[in-house]
Amino acid sequence: MGEGYEQLSLEERCSIAQLREAGQSIRQIAAALDRPPSTVSRELNRNSGSRVGYKPSYAQQQARARRWSGSRLERDDGLRELVLGQLRSGWSPEQVAGRLRLDRGHQVVSYETIYRFIYAQIRRTNDGAWRHYLPRGKSKRGLYRQFGNSPVELIKMRRSITERPADAEDRQTPGHWEADYMLFAEYGQNILVAHERKTRLTLLAKLPNRRAEPTARALARLVEPWPEAMRATITFDNGTEFARHYRLTQQLGIETYFCDPRSPWQKGGIENAIGRLRRDLPRKTDLAKLSTRDILAIASRYNNTPRKCLDYKTPAEACLAPLLHFECESTSRRSPG
Numbered sequence: 001m002g003e004g005y006e007q008l009s010l011e012e013r014c015s016i017a018q019l020r021e022a023g024q025s026i027r028q029i030a031a032a033l034d035r036p037p038s039t040v041s042r043e044l045n046r047n048s049g050s051r052v053g054y055k056p057s058y059a060q061q062q063a064r065a066r067r068w069s070g071s072r073l074e075r076d077d078g079l080r081e082l083v084l085g086q087l088r089s090g091w092s093p094e095q096v097a098g099r100l101r102l103d104r105g106h107q108v109v110s111y112e113t114i115y116r117f118i119y120a121q122i123r124r125t126n127d128g129a130w131r132h133y134l135p136r137g138k139s140k141r142g143l144y145r146q147f148g149n150s151p152v153e154l155i156k157m158r159r160s161i162t163e164r165p166a167d168a169e170d171r172q173t174p175g176h177w178e179a180d181y182m183l184f185a186e187y188g189q190n191i192l193v194a195h196e197r198k199t200r201l202t203l204l205a206k207l208p209n210r211r212a213e214p215t216a217r218a219l220a221r222l223v224e225p226w227p228e229a230m231r232a233t234i235t236f237d238n239g240t241e242f243a244r245h246y247r248l249t250q251q252l253g254i255e256t257y258f259c260d261p262r263s264p265w266q267k268g269g270i271e272n273a274i275g276r277l278r279r280d281l282p283r284k285t286d287l288a289k290l291s292t293r294d295i296l297a298i299a300s301r302y303n304n305t306p307r308k309c310l311d312y313k314t315p316a317e318a319c320l321a322p323l324l325h326f327e328c329e330s331t332s333r334r335s336p337g
Contacts, residue, residue, distance in 0.1 A: 007063065008035075008043060013056040016043060020054060072109060073117045083114060087133040090279055091305055093118075098312040135279050152238050152261055157246045161235060161266050164257045168233050174198040174319075175232035177254075178270035179219060181210055181241065182277065189287040191295065193277070194222045195270040196230075199318040200307055202273045204299045206287060216244035220251055233257060235267050277302060 008016075012033055019029045026044070030037040047059035073080045086096045093114035100108040121130045122139055131139045152158065168176035174196065182191040182204075190210055194203040203222045207214055223231050231254045236242040238258055245256040259266040280298045303319075306312040 008039070010056060010060050013043070013047075013059050016040060017054055017056050020044070071113060071117045071120065073113065079109065083109065084133065087114075087118075089305075090135070090276075090301060092135045092276075094308050095306050095312070098308050099306045102306075102312040135276055137279065137282070152258075154240050155238065155243050155245070155258065158238075159255075159257050161257045161259050164233060164235065164255075168197065168235075171198050173232070175226075175230045177223065177231075177234040178267040179234055179236055179242070180267070180270050180274065181239070182274050182281065183283070184281075184285055184287060185283045186286060186288075189285075191281070191287070192218050192222075193270060193274060194219060194234075195273045196315075196319070197269050200269065200273070200310065200315040201319045202270075202277075202299060202302055202315065204277075204295050206290070206292065206295050210239075210241040212241055212243040215241045216247040220248060223248075223254065224252060228253070235259065237264055237267065273302075 012035075015033060016029055019032060024032070026040050027037050030040045033040070043059065044054055047062045048054040049058055052058060073083060082100075083096055086099075087093070091099070093111040096114060097107070097109055097111040115134075118130055118133050119139070122128060128139065131137050167173040176197045178195045178197060180193055182193050184190065188209060190207060192205045192207055192215065194205075195201070205218045205222060207218055219234070223234070231252055233255045234245075234248060235257045236245060236259070238261055242258075245258075248254045248256055264271055277298070280301070303315045306314050307318075310318045
């Protein structure tokens with residue numbers, strides 16, 4: 001059974017340098033150190049500089065560098081700056097890793113490597129600011145649940161999500177939306193969010209209150225500009241702010257549905273979108289300081305961030321395909337001349 005190999009120490013490397021300078025042969029140096037001649041020969045070949053020759057400190061650094069098993073982001077300055085720059089832009093680690101693979105044709109770094117790098121920096125530096133590189137600003141992964149009463153009986157003409165067409169469930173057909181409010185610490189401040197299930201396109205509107213009539217009007221303004229085929233269904237939770245949902249059916253022909261009580265996961269697309277938007281719009285945000293242009297810029301930034309579920313295309317890119325399809329259909333139906 002072979003003997004285990006023991007790395008050379010700094011003291012041994014100093015001895016090698018001194019004996020080599022004194023003109024000793026490799027076998028003589030090996031005998032003095034009680035090491036195999038092959039060990040000394042390999043040491044001189046691998047850890048000698050082209051200009052400085054064999055220096056103990058340089059040899060020690062070279063050997064240590066080869067044994068480094070830390071994160072690639074620690075060792076590759078260019079890759080680290082690229083990844084951190086994209087994280088600062090609001091991309092998640094999974095989006096960064098996926099887009100790099102799409103752009104370069106091979107996996108560059110995994111999203112787990114990025115997560116571990118950020119968590120390692122939090123531990124090593126004891127600086128919680130590193131967590132802001134992550135989409136939701138959490139130092140640890142986790143979830144929480146909230147329960148509340150559901151005023152289902154107050155919503156007239158309410159239809160359950162179980163009646164929603166099957167093509168809305170599989171996300172293969174565009175035109176199926178989800179809507180909800182994004183709330184903030186300051187009472188009365190909120191943003192209405194509409195989310196298209198297939199393309200993940202997300203629209204935002206800042207409203208002065210959450211009353212049912214203004215909510216219905218705002219939703220109509222958000223979805224009305226889209227082609228009729230892009231206005232098939234819209235799904236809500238059971239908040240009374242959506243009690244005028246039937247206005248959308250009357251005005252635009254869009255069918256409305258509601259989740260089961262205390263089941264927000266049934267409209268998981270918009271719940272996920274709101275969670276991602278919290279990076280730019282945390283709960284403590286004072287909406288009075290944000291203009292409509294600011295809100296639109298945040299929506300644009302979200303819609304131009306690649307998503308894994310879209311093969312790392314952006315929602316804006318994914319939205320072009322159905323729009324072009326509808327345009328082609330419309331053109332083909334026109335009579336010649």
